Amino acid sequence: MGTRGVDGEQSKREAILDAALSLFAERGFHGTAVPLVAERAKVGAGTVYRYFESKEALVNALYQHWKGEFSRALVGDFPEGMTARAQFAELWRRMWAFAKTHPEAAVFLELHHHQGYLDESSLALESSIQDTLVGLVEALQAQRSLKTCPASMLIAVAWGAFVGVVRSGLEGRYPLDDATRDQAEACVWEAIRS
Amino acid sequence: MGTRGVDGEQSKREAILDAALSLFAERGFHGTAVPLVAERAKVGAGTVYRYFESKEALVNALYQHWKGEFSRALVGDFPEGMTARAQFAELWRRMWAFAKTHPEAAVFLELHHHQGYLDESSLALESSIQDTLVGLVEALQAQRSLKTCPASMLIAVAWGAFVGVVRSGLEGRYPLDDATRDQAEACVWEAIRS
DNA sequence: CTCCGCGGAATGAATATTCACTCCGGCCAT
DNA sequence: ATGGCCGGAGTGAATATTCATTCCGCGGAG
Numbered sequence: 001m002g003t004r005g006v007d008g009e010q011s012k013r014e015a016i017l018d019a020a021l022s023l024f025a026e027r028g029f030h031g032t033a034v035p036l037v038a039e040r041a042k043v044g045a046g047t048v049y050r051y052f053e054s055k056e057a058l059v060n061a062l063y064q065h066w067k068g069e070f071s072r073a074l075v076g077d078f079p080e081g082m083t084a085r086a087q088f089a090e091l092w093r094r095m096w097a098f099a100k101t102h103p104e105a106a107v108f109l110e111l112h113h114h115q116g117y118l119d120e121s122s123l124a125l126e127s128s129i130q131d132t133l134v135g136l137v138e139a140l141q142a143q144r145s146l147k148t149c150p151a152s153m154l155i156a157v158a159w160g161a162f163v164g165v166v167r168s169g170l171e172g173r174y175p176l177d178d179a180t181r182d183q184a185e186a187c188v189w190e191a192i193r194s
Numbered sequence: 195m196g197t198r199g200v201d202g203e204q205s206k207r208e209a210i211l212d213a214a215l216s217l218f219a220e221r222g223f224h225g226t227a228v229p230l231v232a233e234r235a236k237v238g239a240g241t242v243y244r245y246f247e248s249k250e251a252l253v254n255a256l257y258q259h260w261k262g263e264f265s266r267a268l269v270g271d272f273p274e275g276m277t278a279r280a281q282f283a284e285l286w287r288r289m290w291a292f293a294k295t296h297p298e299a300a301v302f303l304e305l306h307h308h309q310g311y312l313d314e315s316s317l318a319l320e321s322s323i324q325d326t327l328v329g330l331v332e333a334l335q336a337q338r339s340l341k342t343c344p345a346s347m348l349i350a351v352a353w354g355a356f357v358g359v360v361r362s363g364l365e366g367r368y369p370l371d372d373a374t375r376d377q378a379e380a381c382v383w384e385a386i387r388s
Numbered sequence: 389c390t391c392c393g394c395g396g397a398a399t400g401a402a403t404a405t406t407c408a409c410t411c412c413g414g415c416c417a418t
Numbered sequence: 419a420t421g422g423c424c425g426g427a428g429t430g431a432a433t434a435t436t437c438a439t440t441c442c443g444c445g446g447a448g
Contacts (some may be wrong), residue, residue, distance in 0.1 A: 030224035044425030157363035164354015191385035238399035
């Protein structure tokens, strides 16, 4: 198995994933033709099928890759012994940093309805992230730092607000800078604090 | 020009819009074949094109219809002289009622990325609703009832949280009942109040 | 009152296009 | 040389759109 050109071994697979990310983010799964993905990735249409069994397998690989990245960026190596306030600030900063660094991934993951083509293991990944967050929130509720609503409702409020703020920013209504980030964070903390 | 059968004059047009709403909500625009819309509407495939120039014209008519309905439900005939707190409560109740009454419309309007096929007048409608809300928010900010963030950011926070709460509810994490509605409303008010 | 034939809405099979996916000849690293 | 990765034209299915035909209610002639 030779490495062709200057690229690393898996460069085509990654080129395909990159191309698919930007096209799926922009036009959605059904709105994107496989040959277009191949063209943007600068590979032949057939090559896509060397790396992915089908278009559906491709979108699931993409989804799992970026959900995993996001999950790691969010809760990986999370510092211990902080106040609830500081924990939320840290989570918010991480979410924001992820959206700034990977805006296409953020759009792909959060601004599209994936129901209908996600497979079991994509859904399981989604669930496991949700469970992690519920655990985090319930711990903070136990110490009376957060409102005593259902944990998944607090998550929905905070996460929904985050997505809303980022979406409006991407639509150009305000800059997605640190000032906006901190203002929004302050608002959302008020929403969930006890 | 006779009315055929028991239906009113525009019943086919409405049947097509209804069918398209439920299919687009469920599967998205690109994921829905026109003949499927026709089948669900119980009309011939060609009939769709008697009422709409193209699939794109259909989705724009649908979008404008329901954005208009939503806008009217939200700010139409809005009572005057209420406190900021009461105004927000009223808006929230109206949003909630709309989502409960027309869940498919809510999913279609808010849970799908429409960029790419919306025409100028759909986008203009969207803008005008945003402007109305900005006016409302700025009035409340002028009386120091809301935080002094950019109005569009407060809207994004509240609206995003609303969408998040409804989405999680539709996914079955909690019931979309009045208790949930009021808990979420209380959270989001804290996010935006001064 | 009855019946015929007209107008146009409705139809759905046909068409032209697009798409997901396949396959085989060539080409590069070895 | 040569063996396996690639490319991209090819393939059959699906999709948006069209159009020749059907169908129906009405209005006028008898």
